[in-house]
Amino acid sequence: MKKTGTIIWLSMVVVFIISTAFISFQSNPVQNPNPEEGFAIPEDVNQIFEKSCFGCHNVEASSDKAKKKLLIDQLGDLSIAKLVGKLGAIEEALEEKEMPPEKFLDKYPDKALTDGETKRLMEWASKTAEDLMK
Amino acid sequence: MKKILKILLVFFLSAFVIIQLFPSSRPDNQPVSGQDIFEKHEIPLEVGTIIKNACYDCHSQSVKYPWYSYVAPVSWLVARDVNRGRVHLDFGKWGELSKRDQIKVLGEIAEEVEDKNMPMQIYVNMHSAADLTEEQRELIVIWSEKLAEKILEN
Numbered sequence: 001m002k003k004t005g006t007i008i009w010l011s012m013v014v015v016f017i018i019s020t021a022f023i024s025f026q027s028n029p030v031q032n033p034n035p036e037e038g039f040a041i042p043e044d045v046n047q048i049f050e051k052s053c054f055g056c057h058n059v060e061a062s063s064d065k066a067k068k069k070l071l072i073d074q075l076g077d078l079s080i081a082k083l084v085g086k087l088g089a090i091e092e093a094l095e096e097k098e099m100p101p102e103k104f105l106d107k108y109p110d111k112a113l114t115d116g117e118t119k120r121l122m123e124w125a126s127k128t129a130e131d132l133m134k
Numbered sequence: 135m136k137k138i139l140k141i142l143l144v145f146f147l148s149a150f151v152i153i154q155l156f157p158s159s160r161p162d163n164q165p166v167s168g169q170d171i172f173e174k175h176e177i178p179l180e181v182g183t184i185i186k187n188a189c190y191d192c193h194s195q196s197v198k199y200p201w202y203s204y205v206a207p208v209s210w211l212v213a214r215d216v217n218r219g220r221v222h223l224d225f226g227k228w229g230e231l232s233k234r235d236q237i238k239v240l241g242e243i244a245e246e247v248e249d250k251n252m253p254m255q256i257y258v259n260m261h262s263a264a265d266l267t268e269e270q271r272e273l274i275v276i277w278s279e280k281l282a283e284k285i286l287e288n
Contacts, residue, residue: 079283080286081240081241087238088234089238130234133234
């Protein structure tokens, strides 16, 4: 009896842990980070970010891992060198189809990027980085 | 009971011998003259020592393979890690990267080292010199940030 209790208890803990991986998505509007410093995300790019990326990659999101990798609403606070690096990392993650993660898309298939959206984000990241290097 | 143990022992021993027949794709070193990061940038001695001790056995064209990396199944793991490591960062082919990619990689180095994702624990277990102190990690982070700034300016 005690054993059954432990098993039930344990499986509840496991289910809870697994479910936290899925409930982290929230949709907040993207604000142009620090427009006064000259870094603004174009509206169409912003919309794509908002749809597929911002839910995890914003300061108030719950996934520490995602936040550590990228905070879209804080890009404007980075030094130019770091910003260039981040834009490169964004481009790479999109090119390798690492982002958005498969597990996340299983849960929210409507958040998937179309090929056109991926291309637009990559173009933007690449061009912005190049301009920053001039 | 004794018999089972004996059977198990024979089983594992023969499995060990058989897996030696499956070669690993342990990649060779193919240094390209003039392309290594040490040939491209002046790297402070202390930072250079850390990079050589803690990074170069996967992220370079100067990988030193220990004897056990020739024995399966370890050889498979080593081959996988070196192959993967070089895809993300190859200090031996640093000069082949665009400036933008160099800056990106330096950002990744700072993140991975700061977050203690690198060097990998399994590597540190076998290479005590790769067991970085907080101060050493800090040195790498500052160095990579400075170098990124420098590359940006030039």
